Amino acid sequence: xxxxxxxxxxxxxxxxxxxxxxxxxxxxxxxxxxxxxxxxxxxxxxxxxxxxxxxxxxxxxxxxxxxxxxxxxxxxxxxxxxxxxxxxxxxxxxxxxxxxxxxxxxxxxxxxxxxxxxxxxxxxxxxxxxxxxxxxxxxxxxxxxxxxxxxxxxxxxxxxxxxxxxxxxxxxxxxxxxxxxxxxxxxxxxxxxxxxxxxxxxxxxxxxxxxxxxxxxxxxxxxx
Amino acid sequence: xxxxxxxxxxxxxxxxxxxxxxxxxxxxxxxxxxxxxxxxxxxxxxxxxxxxxxxxxxxxxxxxxxxxxxxxxxxxxxxxxxxxxxxxxxxxxxxxxxxxxxxxxxxxxxxxxxxxxxxxxxxxxxxxxxxxxxxxxxxxxxxxxxxxxxxxxxxxxxxxxxxxxxxxxxxxxxxxxxxxxxxxxxxxxxxxxxxxxxxxxxxxxxxx
Numbered sequence: 001x002x003x004x005x006x007x008x009x010x011x012x013x014x015x016x017x018x019x020x021x022x023x024x025x026x027x028x029x030x031x032x033x034x035x036x037x038x039x040x041x042x043x044x045x046x047x048x049x050x051x052x053x054x055x056x057x058x059x060x061x062x063x064x065x066x067x068x069x070x071x072x073x074x075x076x077x078x079x080x081x082x083x084x085x086x087x088x089x090x091x092x093x094x095x096x097x098x099x100x101x102x103x104x105x106x107x108x109x110x111x112x113x114x115x116x117x118x119x120x121x122x123x124x125x126x127x128x129x130x131x132x133x134x135x136x137x138x139x140x141x142x143x144x145x146x147x148x149x150x151x152x153x154x155x156x157x158x159x160x161x162x163x164x165x166x167x168x169x170x171x172x173x174x175x176x177x178x179x180x181x182x183x184x185x186x187x188x189x190x191x192x193x194x195x196x197x198x199x200x201x202x203x204x205x206x207x208x209x210x211x212x213x214x215x216x217x218x219x220x221x222x223x224x
Numbered sequence: 225x226x227x228x229x230x231x232x233x234x235x236x237x238x239x240x241x242x243x244x245x246x247x248x249x250x251x252x253x254x255x256x257x258x259x260x261x262x263x264x265x266x267x268x269x270x271x272x273x274x275x276x277x278x279x280x281x282x283x284x285x286x287x288x289x290x291x292x293x294x295x296x297x298x299x300x301x302x303x304x305x306x307x308x309x310x311x312x313x314x315x316x317x318x319x320x321x322x323x324x325x326x327x328x329x330x331x332x333x334x335x336x337x338x339x340x341x342x343x344x345x346x347x348x349x350x351x352x353x354x355x356x357x358x359x360x361x362x363x364x365x366x367x368x369x370x371x372x373x374x375x376x377x378x379x380x381x382x383x384x385x386x387x388x389x390x391x392x393x394x395x396x397x398x399x400x401x402x403x404x405x406x407x408x409x410x411x412x413x414x415x416x417x418x419x420x421x422x423x424x425x426x427x428x429x430x431x432x
Contacts, residue, residue, distance in 0.1 A: 011249045011250065011251050012249075012250040012251065012322065012361055012364075013247040013248065013249065013250055013322060014247065014248060014249075014250040014253055014320065014321050014322060014361065015241075015244050015246070015247060015248075015319065015320040015321070015322075016244075016245075016246035016247055016248040017244075017246070017289075017292055018285070018289060018320040018321070019248045019252075019253055021285045021288050021289060022253065022256075022257075022285060023256075025281045025284050025285050026256065026260060026281070028281075028284070029260070029264070029277055029280075029281045030260070030263065032277075033263065033264055033267035033268060033277065034267060036267055036268060037266070037267040037268075040269075097263055100259070100263065101256060101259040101260060101263065104255060104258070104259040105252060105255040105256055105259065108255050108365070109251070109252070109255065112251070137249060137252075138249070138252060140248075186256075
């Protein structure tokens with residue numbers, strides 16, 4: 001028994017409140033750093049445009065929907081998709097970073113959880129692994145509800161999703177919802193990264209309609 | 225040599241850790257933090273700036289952690305800066321991260337000119353202690369590339385901010401900096417905490 005314990009030591013623990021504070025500050029820090037990165041990119045684009053190496057930046061698209069009053073100075077092509085979702089450039093940059101961090105966490109966590117077993121061949125088995133073991137490792141419980149259309153789309157529902165259970169905002173419910181939606185970008189990334197490490201390329205879209213419930217739509221390629 | 229007081233803090237730290245209602249997987253913390261540092265390096269392209277951002281992040285966390293800590297530990301004001309070091313090491317880090325860095329106390333600087341402060345000062349500015357980390361949960365999966373080593377990155381700089389933020393809320397202005405890190409090939413991982421000054425308690429506006 002002791003050999004097993006050496007090979008697979010129980011994970012180190014830390015205080016959950018400290019982790020919560022860390023997560024809050026993580027988002028704030030990334031919001032600032034992504035603004036810095038965007039500003040630098042725009043400056044370079046402007047310099048190249050001034051030097052005649054690039055066409056001038058496109059004027060802001062008036063048809064783009066925004067759910068915040070914030071203006072974006074230019075609409076760079078790679079961030080165009082964000083305007084369709086109603087996110088400003090800055091919010092989209094933040095969302096991308098959170099998702100990327102989540103993917104790193106998910107991939108490594110899945111790898112550690114699966115290190116002593118064969119790869120999943122069946123999509124459903126991989127999804128069930130996510131719903132049970134990955135969820136427990138990250139969020140201390142299993143998914144409450146799993147639905148599928150049997151054509152590669154799965155919907156994972158957690159009625160008391162840990163990362164958002166403690167979100168409250170003195171500004172009110174709408175603001176709490178908005179903040180929760182930002183945080184779960186990382187959770188979506190965790191799921192996506194885990195599936196990727198297991199060999200499944202998926203698109204994961206988190207959705208919150210009422211706290212503390214959260215659903216994740218997982219879309220796997222045709223033929224899954 | 226563990227004085228009775230030191231042992232008492234060790235016990236208190238362990239008790240608080242055991243009593244913490246909710247615990248979470250520290251590996252998630254390590255993985256998240258590592259990815260964050262990588263992202264910050266990409267965004268700022270400047271290791272000094274990344275150090276600053278990590279410290280600032282820690283500062284904000286520390287200012288909140290201290291309230292939680294004071295509520296749980298029921299500790300009163302520390303008698304002197306030595307005691308601050310013991311508490312930070314044995315109770316603070318233990319109760320949140322379940323690690324126990326060892327603490328070595330720096331010598332007290334020679335007594336300054338007669339103090340004009342209205343309150344007696346338990347330690348002269350310049351007093352310090354050093355925390356030595358045998359284990360660092362953040363660094364578990366980490367190897368720093370050459371560039372980061374040369375660029376002066378202090379990977380775990382968030383700890384310095386946490387210490388500074390927490391102590392500022394209890395009226396101590398300190399400087400907390402890394403002096404060595406095994407991630408950089410040093411023999412040990414050490415943070416030195418130096419007292420800059422005591423802060424006067426703020427009187428609420430309107431009180432005369």
